[in-house]
Amino acid sequence: MSGDVHARVTDDFSAYLEGELTPAGRARVEEHLGKCIQCRTNLERLRRTLGTLTALKEKAPGTFLPDIQKQINERSRGRFFGRRWLLFGRIPFEWVSLAMIVAMLLYYIVTLQSSPTGVSPR
Numbered sequence: 001m002s003g004d005v006h007a008r009v010t011d012d013f014s015a016y017l018e019g020e021l022t023p024a025g026r027a028r029v030e031e032h033l034g035k036c037i038q039c040r041t042n043l044e045r046l047r048r049t050l051g052t053l054t055a056l057k058e059k060a061p062g063t064f065l066p067d068i069q070k071q072i073n074e075r076s077r078g079r080f081f082g083r084r085w086l087l088f089g090r091i092p093f094e095w096v097s098l099a100m101i102v103a104m105l106l107y108y109i110v111t112l113q114s115s116p117t118g119v120s121p122r
């Protein structure tokens with residue numbers, strides 16, 4: 001029985017933190033929080049997680065991703081995100097796939113024609 005209350009209140013946590021609960025729902029959550037340290041702890045943990053995520057979203061500078069790639073590149077001694085990847089990034093991926101398909105098709109045709117077991121006139 002009391003487990004149900006925990007579950008229901010826990011379900012409402014994110015709505016509670018975002019202020020989306022009705023006044024009645026809010027009161028129910030707050031009343032339960034007042035007497036349940038377990039849910040208070042859980043709510044605090046969720047609040048901190050959401051806060052961290054929000055802070056990350058807001059504070060990530062424009063160079064965030066390039067910085068990470070540079071770090072990885074340096075730590076892997078150029079194995080990842082090196083020039084090769086930069087070059088690859090400049091060629092549209094569709095072109096690469098198209099070139100590969102054409103190459104495979106050519107290979108297939110050549111193999112078929114030179115194969116002794118291939119279909120050939122008598």
Ligand SMILES: [Zn+2]
Binds near residue numbers: 032
């Ligand atoms: Zn509880």
